[in-house]
Every structure is written in structure tokens, then in C-alpha cells.
Amino acid sequence: AETRLILGEAGPNRGARAxxxxxxxxxxxxxxxxEVVIDVQWGGALFKANAAAGSIADGVADLGTIISVYxxxxxxxxxxxxxxxxxxxxxxxxxATDDLMRGSEEIQANLADQNLVYLGTFTTSAVNIGCKDAAxxxxxxxxxxxxxxxGAYGDTFKDFxxxxxxxxxxxxxxxxxxxxxxxxxxxxxAVGALKQEEVMTSYTLLNWGQVGALGIFMxxxxxxxxxxxxxxxxxxxxxxxxxxxxxLITADNEAAVEKMRAVGVEIIELxxxxxxxxxxxxxxxxxxxxERASGVGIDGTALLAEYDxxxxxxxxxxxxxxxxxxx
Amino acid sequence: MDGTLxxxxxxxxVIGLLAIRVPIAFALALVAAVGSFVMFAFRTGDFTPLRAxxxxxxxxxxxxxxxxxxxxxxxxxxFVALGHIAYRADITTKIYHAARVWLARVPGGVAMASVVGCxxxxxxxxxxxxxxxxxxxxxxxxxxxxxxxxxxxTASVAAGGTLGSLIPPSVLFIIYGIFTExxxxxxxxxxxxxxxxxxxxxxxxxYLWVWRDPSxxxxxxxxxxxxxxxQAAIDAWPxxxxxxxxxxxxxxxxxxxxxxxxxxxxxxxxIGFLQRKLTLKALWESLRETCIQTxxxxxxxAAAKIxxxxxALTGVAPAIVNAVTDAQLSPVVLLIAIAAIYLLLxxxxxxxxxxxxxxxxMIPLVEGYGFDLIWFGVVVIKLLEIGLITPxxxxxxxxxxxxxxxxxxxxxxxxxxxxxxxxxxxVLILIMSFPIISLLIPGSM
Amino acid sequence: xxxxIERLLLDLAAFAxxxxxxxxxxxxxxxxxxxxxxxxxxxxVAELMVAAIVLPLAAATTxxxxxxVEFLSNMLSPGAQDRxxxxxxxxxxxxxxxxxxxxxxxxxxxxxxxSFYFGELSLPKWPGRIxxxxxxxxxxxxxxLMAVDDIRTIRAGGHIDADGGKTVDLMxxxx
Ligand code: NA
Ligand code: NA
Numbered sequence: 001a002e003t004r005l006i007l008g009e010a011g012p013n014r015g016a017r018a019x020x021x022x023x024x025x026x027x028x029x030x031x032x033x034x035e036v037v038i039d040v041q042w043g044g045a046l047f048k049a050n051a052a053a054g055s056i057a058d059g060v061a062d063l064g065t066i067i068s069v070y071x072x073x074x075x076x077x078x079x080x081x082x083x084x085x086x087x088x089x090x091x092x093x094x095x096a097t098d099d100l101m102r103g104s105e106e107i108q109a110n111l112a113d114q115n116l117v118y119l120g121t122f123t124t125s126a127v128n129i130g131c132k133d134a135a136x137x138x139x140x141x142x143x144x145x146x147x148x149x150x151g152a153y154g155d156t157f158k159d160f161x162x163x164x165x166x167x168x169x170x171x172x173x174x175x176x177x178x179x180x181x182x183x184x185x186x187x188x189x190a191v192g193a194l195k196q197e198e199v200m201t202s203y204t205l206l207n208w209g210q211v212g213a214l215g216i217f218m219x220x221x222x223x224x225x226x227x228x229x230x231x232x233x234x235x236x237x238x239x240x241x242x243x244x245x246x247x248l249i250t251a252d253n254e255a256a257v258e259k260m261r262a263v264g265v266e267i268i269e270l271x272x273x274x275x276x277x278x279x280x281x282x283x284x285x286x287x288x289x290x291e292r293a294s295g296v297g298i299d300g301t302a303l304l305a306e307y308d309x310x311x312x313x314x315x316x317x318x319x320x321x322x323x324x325x326x327x
Numbered sequence: 328m329d330g331t332l333x334x335x336x337x338x339x340x341v342i343g344l345l346a347i348r349v350p351i352a353f354a355l356a357l358v359a360a361v362g363s364f365v366m367f368a369f370r371t372g373d374f375t376p377l378r379a380x381x382x383x384x385x386x387x388x389x390x391x392x393x394x395x396x397x398x399x400x401x402x403x404x405x406f407v408a409l410g411h412i413a414y415r416a417d418i419t420t421k422i423y424h425a426a427r428v429w430l431a432r433v434p435g436g437v438a439m440a441s442v443v444g445c446x447x448x449x450x451x452x453x454x455x456x457x458x459x460x461x462x463x464x465x466x467x468x469x470x471x472x473x474x475x476x477x478x479x480x481t482a483s484v485a486a487g488g489t490l491g492s493l494i495p496p497s498v499l500f501i502i503y504g505i506f507t508e509x510x511x512x513x514x515x516x517x518x519x520x521x522x523x524x525x526x527x528x529x530x531x532x533x534y535l536w537v538w539r540d541p542s543x544x545x546x547x548x549x550x551x552x553x554x555x556x557x558q559a560a561i562d563a564w565p566x567x568x569x570x571x572x573x574x575x576x577x578x579x580x581x582x583x584x585x586x587x588x589x590x591x592x593x594x595x596x597x598i599g600f601l602q603r604k605l606t607l608k609a610l611w612e613s614l615r616e617t618c619i620q621t622x623x624x625x626x627x628x629a630a631a632k633i634x635x636x637x638x639a640l641t642g643v644a645p646a647i648v649n650a651v652t653d654a655q656l657s658p659v660v661l662l663i664a665i666a667a668i669y670l671l672l673x674x675x676x677x678x679x680x681x682x683x684x685x686x687x688x689m690i691p692l693v694e695g696y697g698f699d700l701i702w703f704g705v706v707v708i709k710l711l712e713i714g715l716i717t718p719x720x721x722x723x724x725x726x727x728x729x730x731x732x733x734x735x736x737x738x739x740x741x742x743x744x745x746x747x748x749x750x751x752x753x754v755l756i757l758i759m760s761f762p763i764i765s766l767l768i769p770g771s772m
Numbered sequence: 773x774x775x776x777i778e779r780l781l782l783d784l785a786a787f788a789x790x791x792x793x794x795x796x797x798x799x800x801x802x803x804x805x806x807x808x809x810x811x812x813x814x815x816x817v818a819e820l821m822v823a824a825i826v827l828p829l830a831a832a833t834t835x836x837x838x839x840x841v842e843f844l845s846n847m848l849s850p851g852a853q854d855r856x857x858x859x860x861x862x863x864x865x866x867x868x869x870x871x872x873x874x875x876x877x878x879x880x881x882x883x884x885x886x887s888f889y890f891g892e893l894s895l896p897k898w899p900g901r902i903x904x905x906x907x908x909x910x911x912x913x914x915x916x917l918m919a920v921d922d923i924r925t926i927r928a929g930g931h932i933d934a935d936g937g938k939t940v941d942l943m944x945x946x947x
Contacts, residue, residue: 012505012506012686012687013506013687014505014506014507014508015508039642041639042683042687043506043682043683043684043686043687044683045635045636045639045680045683045684046636046639046640047386047389047390047393047636048389048390048393050393051389051392051393054385054389054878054881055385055386055389058381058382058384058385058386059367059378059381059382059385060382060385060386060389069890070890071887072888072889072890072894073885073886073887073888074885074887144807146803151890155892163803163807163808163809164809165583165803166398166813166814167583170501170504170505170511171501171583173511173512174496175580175583178577178578178580179579179580180580180581180582180583181580193508194511195510195511195512195513198512344863345840345841346841346844346845347844347845347856347859348840348841348842348844348845348853348856348857348859348860349840349856349859349860349863350838350839350840350860350863350864351838351839351840351841352838352839352864352867353838353860353863353864353866353867353868354863354867356867356868356871357863357866357867360867360870383870384871384873384874384877385874387870387871387874388870388871388874388875388877388878391871392822392875392878392900392901392904395821395822395825395826395904396818396819396821396822396900397818397821398813398814398815398817398821400821401792401796401817401818401820401821404789404821404824404825405789405792405793408789408793581800581804582800582804585796586796586799586800588796589792589793589794589795589796589797589800590796590797590800592793592797593793593794593797611786614786614789614790615782615783615785615786615828617786617789618785618786618789618824618827618828619782619828619831619832619835619837620837621824621825621828622825622826622827622828622829622831622832622837623832623837623838623839625825626825626829626832626838627839630867718841719841725839728839729837729839732837733934736842736843736846737839737840737841737842737843738841738842738843
């Protein structure tokens with residue numbers, strides 16, 4: 001018999017992440033020979049991103065996207081992928097995170113307590129920063145700038161003397177245009193999608209970290225009711241999703257940077273020495289996370305070590321064999 | 328369980344409950360809760376009511392709580408408070424006096440000035456509801472005091488409020504831009520001309536209305552000297568100053584549109600105290616009135632949000648869009664069908680809800696027909712704006728109703744709205760027939 | 773008693789509006805002058821919004837400020853209209869029940885789990901949930917009592933004043 005599942009997604013059905021999600025949905029159907037069909041509710045019609053964890057656990061949707069930053073307590077284990085640790089490669093980040101989430105029994109138990117099961121991960125890709133009439137060539141340049149930033153990255157900018165302006169990424173265009181913002185933290189593809197290059201004069205590639213703790217989770221009761229074969233198919237589709245998004249987002253990011261260059265935005269690659277200062281200052285937020293993780297019975301320090309090893313493993317795989325889509 | 332059937336029964340039930348005087352918020356919330364319960368109970372095929380309790384209550388809670396728990400929407404109570412405070416500090420009366428003196432020879436001049444005020448306010452807020460709440464609080468009571476026809480005094484501002492999303496900045500255009508990956512700045516520019524045409528249309532309606540029925544807008548009978556005009560304009564300085572603060576602050580990069588509301592309230596309080604027009608007691612009363620008024624509006628908006636989530640569960644929106652897709656209509660017929668769908672959904676649902684329910688399916692469809700997505704965005708936003716003033720669920724009308732209270736029953740406001748709707752449909756046809764109206768400004772930038 | 777609580781809740785809501793206005797104003801001024809700000813303004817404003825919107829609901833109910841469409845019911849006899857008013861309150865009682873049940877669960881869950889918002893202050897999630905529950909509970913109670921009251925009035929042969937006769941003294945200064 002055909003099983004129809006509802007997937008709740010707060011974002012639109014546009015862009016690389018939506019395409020990867022659609023890929024997951026199609027793969028699940030293909031890998032189960034049409035036995036499982038997933039209907040996606042886009043745009044947060046069922047629940048907003050800040051209610052996703054509870055809504056999936058309560059069965060409003062059978063599965064859906066959870067963005068960890070809205071649930072620093074509930075998603076503490078997953079939050080490791082949002083930390084400012086060095087890795088700006090989208091694919092490497094996703095595969096390492098994916099391995100970690102599947103491998104860690106502590107995280108799985110913590111999720112099970114909340115009636116959730118992990119299925120697959122996304123990333124927003126490398127964190128960079130674009131400015132208007134300003135340029136960040138060294139961390140000293142951050143001092144006194146009005147910056148829109150998020151997460152531990154924003155906190156780190158603040159530590160370097162940035163004046164943080166609360167604003168969504170969608171308002172950043174206007175903010176940069178009017179001068180309310182000097183700089184906006186972001187991702188290359190998002191700069192392109194929101195046409196921010198029109199109001200930027202410089203774009204600094206930080207070669208730092210990512211915001212990557214967002215992915216697909218499933219209601220555990222519903223998951224447990226599926227055959228083992230279907231569960232495996234969903235897990236495989238989750239891994240395939242990371243590969244797909246890696247392919248799409250890497251291309252989008254490169255295209256966006258090219259477009260910025262074409263319209264005269266100065267592309268700055270932050271010096272490794274300067275980048276290391278960011279990493280060093282950001283380390284306190286990594287420590288704070290490890291402490292929080294310990295609070296819910298997850299060994300944060302051990303997990304960080306494992307994460308580092310996984311990042312190295314997939315970086316090596318990329319260097320040896322290239323990305324999956326180029327093999 | 329056939330979701331489309333449940334959805335249609337729900338629409339009917341809402342109309343039924345509203346007809347028998349059930350408060351709008353309760354009608355929407357109850358139908359949505361019962362409907363969702365039914366959908367969840369039949370989720371696995373057979374009827375399992377016990378399993379439906381948890382998802383139903385979870386969905387009802389998160390959708391209502393998240394609507395209220397909002398930084399961005401804080402601008403609505405703040406702008407409502409601004410209206411109350413400015414009124415008690417004599418700021419609104421002064422600007423109205425100025426409008427009246429200056430426009431004494433223009434029939435319906437104050438109503439026209441109100442609509443122009445809505446247009447101006449649209450340039451600083453991205454939300455039609457905020458626009459209607461603020462201007463409604465400021466304009467409608469003053470017009471009623473001047474003896475304007477109740478329908479004109481209320482409907483003009485409810486309609487004028489719909490300019491809020493067409494004239495940039497605009498929350499609806501931002502959401503549309505996200506769903507279509509079109510340039511938000513291009514969408515903003517595209518909305519300007521259609522917004523101004525709508526504004527002129529509303530002024531035309533007022534002109535014709537008062538021309539046919541001069542008693543709808545009593546003329547100023549006293550004699551007015553040039554000196555009176557100058558004095559009235561000088562007396563109106565606080566309102567002008569407030570407006571200058573907002574516009575200067577937003578476009579000068581000092582604060583965001585959301586922050587502007589708070590700055591403006593603070594500035595009005597300071598001006599009120601400095602002019603010795605505002606007392607602490609009056610300020611407190613303004614805030615309490617603000618709370619009562621915004622609570623009832625937000626209760627409806629929260630219930631409407633729950634209703635949207637329920638409609639998402641039923642799949643009635645994709646069913647409609649798919650039916651249109653399968654029909655393989657000619658471009659013109661397709662456009663008419665789309666307009667009909669949005670007008671129909673607009674009767675019940677809020678603009679953002681309609682967008683998240685329909686755009687994921689609608690956009691690929693219209694792209695297939697080769698329509699320009701910027702132009703289509705303007706068409707969609709105009710349609711959604713019309714939905715804000717159509718019965719039975721017309722949020723802008725409810726906002727005005729919340730302001731004027733029982734002095735003007737809702738059906739009188741809707742009766743007045745009818746004339747503005749006529750021009751809205753004409754403007755809509757204009758925008759749909761001549762894409763150049765939308766594309767001229769973004770194309771020349 | 774309930775009236776006093778309603779007035780208190782309304783005053784708290786007014787405080788919340790004043791508070792969020794002040795919070796935003798001060799953070800803008802700090803940013804424009806000393807390049808500083810208040811941490812987690814967005815979260816605090818959102819929490820205050822819950823207080824501003826939900827706490828006055830009971831008072832709004834007493835004031836009969838819930839918006840209704842009455843042109844059809846106006847064609848009916850006054851007695852029939854009174855019965856529809858009662859029906860409206862009872863629908864409200866029913867409509868709020870799932871919200872109360874979920875609100876209770878949510879509040880309990882958030883207190884137990886120690887959920888908090890991402891930010892410099894890691895502000896807890898439970899206060900807003902508690903405020904939501906309190907505001908809705910008193911609104912629900914008021915609807916129920918109002919329905920009972922109105923039924924009594926009808927039984928006694930009286931007529932319900934749908935114009936919210938109590939609005940005036942609710943708005944007036946404390947006695
Ligand atoms: Na606007
Ligand atoms: Na409507």
C-alpha cells in the first residue's frame with residue numbers, strides 16, 4: 001500500500017536548498033519503488049520555522065525541516081554544525097555533520113526523547129560578509145561598523161567592535177542602501193538571489209565556517225511504524241540530499257561571486273592570519289556550546305574531536321577523488 | 328477523507344457562523360480547529376480521534392502564538408498608539424484643521440487628504456494593516472466629527488490602507504520575491520505606479536461620491552482668509568515634524584521601518600508633553616485604548632493564521648491550482664481564472680497565507696505561460712490587497728471597525744467599500760492589460 | 773474580583789506597549805550615539821508583544837469589543853439577537869479550549885525542558901508561554917461568565933446591551 005507523508009518546510013520552493021529537498025523527496029519515492037510518497041508544504045503554511053521541532057514531534061507534519069538556531073536547547077547536539085570552526089566547504093561540512101548525526105548515540109537518544117529522528121542535513125554554506133562603502137581586509141576593520149550578523153559569527157563580529165543591527169537578511173538590501181548597515185553577514189548565493197551586489201562595494205571571503213545545523217527530521221512514532229527497508233531508503237536519500245545540495249550550492253556560490261565581480265564589487269580574500277583571529281575569538285562560543293551540550297548528557301568535547309576528524313576525512317576524500325558530482 | 332470537501336464545508340461554516348453574529352475570530356478559530364481535527368483523525372485512512380488531539384492542539388497553538396510573538400508586528404500596536412497619543416496631544420486635530428482649511432473648496436477634500444495620507448504612510452510602512460490601523464485611528468474619527476457620511480469616513484481609509492503593500496516598502500513584495508527569486512528592489516519599483524494609479528482611483532471615487540451626494544462631505548462654511556490658512560499650516564507643525572522624523576530616519580539610514588514606529592511614538596509623547604497638551608493620565612488612557620483595540624485585531628489575525636494552516640492541511644489550494652493547470656487555458660482565460668482564485672481565497676484568508684498556499688504551484692504555472700514574474704507579482708499583490716477589503720473576512724475593514732467601534736456597523740463600512748472595490752477592479756484590469764504600467768519604472772532603472 | 777483582575781491585566785498590557793516602545797527607542801538612540809545597543813532586543817520585544825496582545829483579551833471581551841457582522845442578525849427580533857449573542861460567547865468558549873489545552877502543555881513543556889532563545893542573554897522561552905496562557909484563561913473565563921450572565925438576563929426577561937455598557941467604566945480611571 002502507498003504511504004503518503006507530509007513534509008513541512010518553512011522556506012519557498014525556490015533555490016538550491018529547495019531543489020535538494022525535492023531531490024530527497026523524489027529519491028525516497030524512487031528508492032521505495034513508489035511505496036512512499038511525500039507531499040511538501042512549502043513556505044511554512046503548517047508551521048513557522050520557530051515551531052518546527054514541536055510541530056514535527058506532535059505530528060502536525062510527519063517530517064520537516066528544523067533550523068537549529070531556533071532551538072538552541074532542543075537541538076543542542078546538532079548545533080555543532082553552526083559553530084565557527086574552520087571549514088568553508090559546503091559538501092565537506094554536510095557530510096561530516098551527517099556522519100556525526102547518524103553515528104552519535106547520545107544525539108540520537110536526545111532526539112528520541114523529543115520524539116524526533118534525524119534524516120538528512122543541509123547547509124547555508126560558507127559565511128562571508130559584504131559591505132557598502134567599507135571593506136573588511138583585516139579584523140581591525142570591523143571596529144565601529146554597523147553589521148547585520150547572526151549566531152556565533154555575529155557575536156564574534158561584535159567582539160571585534162561591530163555595532164550589531166537587528167535585521168533579517170531580506171531587509172539587508174535596503175539597510176545597506178540607506179546606510180543603516182555598513183555590512184551584512186551572508187552567503188554568496190544569497191547575495192546573488194537578493195541582488196545585494198547592487199548595493200555592495202566589497203565582499204570579503206572569510207574562509208571561516210558555516211551555518212549548517214538545518215536539516216530534515218521525522219516524527220519518531222511515524223518513523224518507527226515504517227518497514228526497515230523504507231527507513232534505510234530514507235537514510236540513503238538523506239545522504240544523497242547532502243551530495244545534491246553540495247553540487248548545487250557550490251555552483252551557485254561561484255556564480256554569485258562571479259556576478260559580484262562583474263558589477264564591480266571588490267572581492268577580498270581574508271588573510272589566513274586575520275581569519276585565525278576570528279577563529280580564536282570565536283572559540284569561546286565553541287566552548288560555551290560544549291558546556292551546554294554536557295548539560296543534556298552529550299559529551300561536547302568528544303563530539304567536537306569527532307567532528308574535526310570527520311571534517312578532515314571528507315576534506316581528504318574531496319582532495320583524493322574530487323566531489324561526488326565530478327567523479 | 329477528501330480534503331477539498333472538508334475545506335469547502337469549512338468555508339461554508341465560516342460564512343454561516345459569521346451570518347449569525349458569531350465574533351469573527353471565534354468563528355475562524357473554531358472551524359479551523361474542528362476541521363484540522365477531522366483531517367488529522369482521518370490521516371491514516373481510518374478514523375482515529377485520539378491520535379488527532381496532539382497535532383490539532385499543537386498546530387492551533389503554534390500558529391496563533393507565533394503570529395503574536397513577533398518583533399516585526401510590534402509596529403501595529405505602536406502605530407495604533409501613535410494615533411491615540413497624537414489625538415490626545417491635539418496633533419491630529421491640528422493637521423485635520425489644516426486639511427480642512429486648505430481644501431475647503433474641494434468637495435470631499437478631507438477624505439481625499441486622508442487617502443493621500445494613506446499613500447504617504449505607505450511609503451514608510453510595509454504593512455497594509457499597519458497603514459489602516461494608524462490612518463484609521465487618525466482619520467476616521469475626525470471625518471465622523473466633521474459630519475462625513477459614515478460609509479465614506481470609514482471605507483475611504485480601509486481602502487486607502489490597501490496602498491500599504493503596493494507602494495514600497497512592502498512585506499508582501501518581499502515574500503513574493505522570496506518565492507519567485509525575483510529582485511525585491513525591482514518589485515518595489517514595479518509597485519509604485521500601480522500604487523499611485525490606485526490612489527488616484529480612490530480620489531476619483533470620493534470625488535464622484537461627493538459630487539452625486541454633497542451631504543456626504545459637509546463643506547466648510549466659514550470664511551477663510553489667507554492668514555487662516557497660514558496659521559493652520561503653522562499649527563500643524565507637530566504632525567509634519569513626526570512625518571519628517573520617520574521619512575528622514577528610514578531613508579537616512581538611522582532606523583528600520585519597524586523601529587520607526589517606536590521612535591515616532593516616543594517623539595509624539597515628547598512633543599505632546601512639551602506643548603503641554605498631553606498628560607500622564609491621557610498617555611496611560613491612550614495605551615489602554617491601544618491595547619483593547621489591537622487585542623481584538625490580533626485575535627482575528629491569529630485565528631486567520633490557524634485557518635490558513637488548516638486550509639494547507641486540506642490541500643484545497645493545490646486542488647484548485649491543479650484544476651486550472653489541467654484545463655490548459657489560453658493566457659487571457661488563465662489570468663481571469665487566477666484573478667478569480669485570488670479574489671475567492673481573499674474573501675477568507677490573509678494575504679501572506681494565500682501566498683504561501685498558492686505561489687509554490689502558481690509560479691511554475693505562470694512561468695510556463697511565459698508571463699513576466701515582476702508584473703505578475705504586482706497583479707498578485709493588487710489582488711491580495713483587494714482581499715483585505717472584501718467580505719466576509721476583510722482585515723482592513725475590521726481594523727477600521729476596531730477604531731470606530733459600534734458607531735459604524737461593519738456592514739456600513741462594507742457598503743462604502745463597494746464603491747472603492749469597483750475602481751479597484753478597473754485598476755486591476757488596467758494593470759493586467761498593460762504590463763508596461765508595472766514594468767516602466769523598474770525597466771528604466 | 774474578575775473586573776479588578778481584568779483591569780490589572782489591561783494595565784500590564786499598557787506597560788508592555790510602553791516597555792517595548794522604550795526598548796526599541798533606547799536601542800536606536802544607543803546605536804546612533806554611542807555605537808552600542810541592548811542585547812536581545814528582538815526577543816524581549818516579541819515577549820512583550822504577547823503581553824500587549826493577549827492580556828487585554830478579557831477586558832476586550834467585557835467591553836464586547838470582539839468584531840462581529842450583524843447586518844443579518846439585525847433583521848431578527850431583539851430576543852433572537854440576544855440568543856445569538858450568547859451563542860457567540862459559547863462558540864468563543866469552545867474555540868479557545870484547544871488553545872488553552874495546548875497553551876498549558878506548551879508552558880509546562882518549556883519550563884521542564886529549560887528551552888531558551890538563541891542570543892547573548894539566552895532568555896528562557898517560558899515567560900511568553902505563561903503570559904499567553906494567563907491571558908487566554910481569563911478571556912475564556914470571562915466569555916463563560918458572560919454567557920451565563922446573559923442567559924440569566926434573557927431568562928429574567930431582560931435585554932442584553934450589546935454596546936458593551938461596561939466599556940466606559942473599564943476605560944475610566946480606577947476608583
Ligand atoms: Na508600503
Ligand atoms: Na476578504
